Amino acid sequence: MVAIIRRNAKTLRHILDDVRPDVVVTDSDYNFLPVRSRKIPLVALNNADVMRHSYFGFKDRPASIRAQFFCVEMLDYWFHRVVPDLVLSPTLQANIPQSGKNIFRTGPIVRQGYEPSQVHRPPKRAAVMLSGSVFGTPVNFNRSDYPVSIDVIGREEPRNWLPRADISFHGKLKDTYPLLKAADIVVINGGFSAVSEMFWMRKPMVVIPVARHAEQWINARTIVELGLGMIATESNYEEILIEAIERVEQFDAGYRRIKKNDAGAAQAATTIMNIAKADRH
Numbered sequence: 001m002v003a004i005i006r007r008n009a010k011t012l013r014h015i016l017d018d019v020r021p022d023v024v025v026t027d028s029d030y031n032f033l034p035v036r037s038r039k040i041p042l043v044a045l046n047n048a049d050v051m052r053h054s055y056f057g058f059k060d061r062p063a064s065i066r067a068q069f070f071c072v073e074m075l076d077y078w079f080h081r082v083v084p085d086l087v088l089s090p091t092l093q094a095n096i097p098q099s100g101k102n103i104f105r106t107g108p109i110v111r112q113g114y115e116p117s118q119v120h121r122p123p124k125r126a127a128v129m130l131s132g133s134v135f136g137t138p139v140n141f142n143r144s145d146y147p148v149s150i151d152v153i154g155r156e157e158p159r160n161w162l163p164r165a166d167i168s169f170h171g172k173l174k175d176t177y178p179l180l181k182a183a184d185i186v187v188i189n190g191g192f193s194a195v196s197e198m199f200w201m202r203k204p205m206v207v208i209p210v211a212r213h214a215e216q217w218i219n220a221r222t223i224v225e226l227g228l229g230m231i232a233t234e235s236n237y238e239e240i241l242i243e244a245i246e247r248v249e250q251f252d253a254g255y256r257r258i259k260k261n262d263a264g265a266a267q268a269a270t271t272i273m274n275i276a277k278a279d280r281h
Contacts, residue, residue: 009034016040022276028076032083041275044084045109045268047192048077049099050091054218058225062217069214088271090192090264092199092222106268107261108196113177116202121252122147123184123245129153129176130208131189137208137234141167147245151179185248187232187241190216195223200261204251205229206244208237227254 013034016024023041026032035042051073055061080087081100089098090106098105126148130137139155141164150167153176157169170179180186183203188194190209198205205223209216209231223229228251232240244251 005031023272025272026084030079036083041086042084043086043088043272043275044080045088045090046076046080046084047089047091048073048080049087049089049103050093050096051215051218052077053096053099054222055214058218058221061221064212065214065217068212073214086271086275088264088268090196090268092196092226092261094259094261104271106264106271108200109264109268110193110197110200111177112265114180114197114201116200117181119184119203121184121248123248124148125183126150126185126187126241126245127153127179127183128187129180129194130155130187131191131210137189137210137237141238143238143242146242148184151183153179185241185245187237190219192219195219196264199223199228202255204244204248206232206237206241208232208234226258227251 008031012031016034016038021040023043024035025043025045027045029044032042051069055069055073081102084102087100087103088106089103090109092108094105094107096105126146128139128150129152130139131154139152139158141150146166148166152167152169154172155169156171157163161169173179180198180201180203185204185206186198187206187208188198190207190213192215195205195207206229207220207223209220211234217231220231224231230240230244230247
């Protein structure tokens with residue numbers, strides 16, 4: 001890993017000297033010395049401060065996430081309190097206090113076009129979009145009584161799968177938006193990007209946090225706190241999906257209670273450009 005860091009630092013030095021940027025924006029990248037030595041403003045996209053606030057705020061946090069929180073999230077938090085000139089920290093909860101002078105709170109940052117869409121009540125379609133990494137949740141369907149049709153995004157049909165009219169596997173897609181737009185409820189892992197986009201699209205959620213992962217559990221728990229969905233596990237998400245479908249009107253009411261957050265992407269872009277312009281002068 002030390003060799004990789006050195007190699008990346010060398011590459012970064014060449015890029016900085018060639019491009020000569022007015023500002024550098026990173027996403028939880030710790031190779032900051034080449035930027036610092038050239039006195040270039042450093043902006044980080046990171047919400048470890050939100051994770052810290054929420055971890056201690058949720059009293060029902062499981063012991064299984066403690067090690068990952070203190071060994072990863074807290075180190076990430078302190079790094080971003082000290083090193084970057086500014087931290088863009090997106091959150092779903094606008095009332096979370098800022099915990100440092102270099103923290104700039106934004107609304108959720110989502111891809112362009114991911115806006116609320118018309119949904120059916122009662123629900124007719126569900127989208128299952130789980131991480132394809134080695135930590136991703138296995139996709140298994142054992143029930144035969146789903147009241148909705150299901151689109152599985154990012155996964156191929158399992159081996160020995162018997163085709164069903166109510167479940168479609170779409171594999172990896174470059175553009176997932178049409179299926180997500182058509183969904184009346186979604187099943188996702190607890191990564192902040194996926195949760196943010198479904199929040200912005202106002203989709204009721206079943207969130208399956210990766211086991212022992214503090215950030216994923218906190219994101220899932222936040223959705224429950226806001227009244228927008230339910231937490232599930234690898235072993236019970238089929239049952240939780242059925243329950244969530246029955247409770248979908250409660251989650252719709254949860255969205256109606258929330259004043260729509262500011263568009264984090266626009267806030268972040270404006271802030272970054274202001275820093276770049278200031279550096280030119």
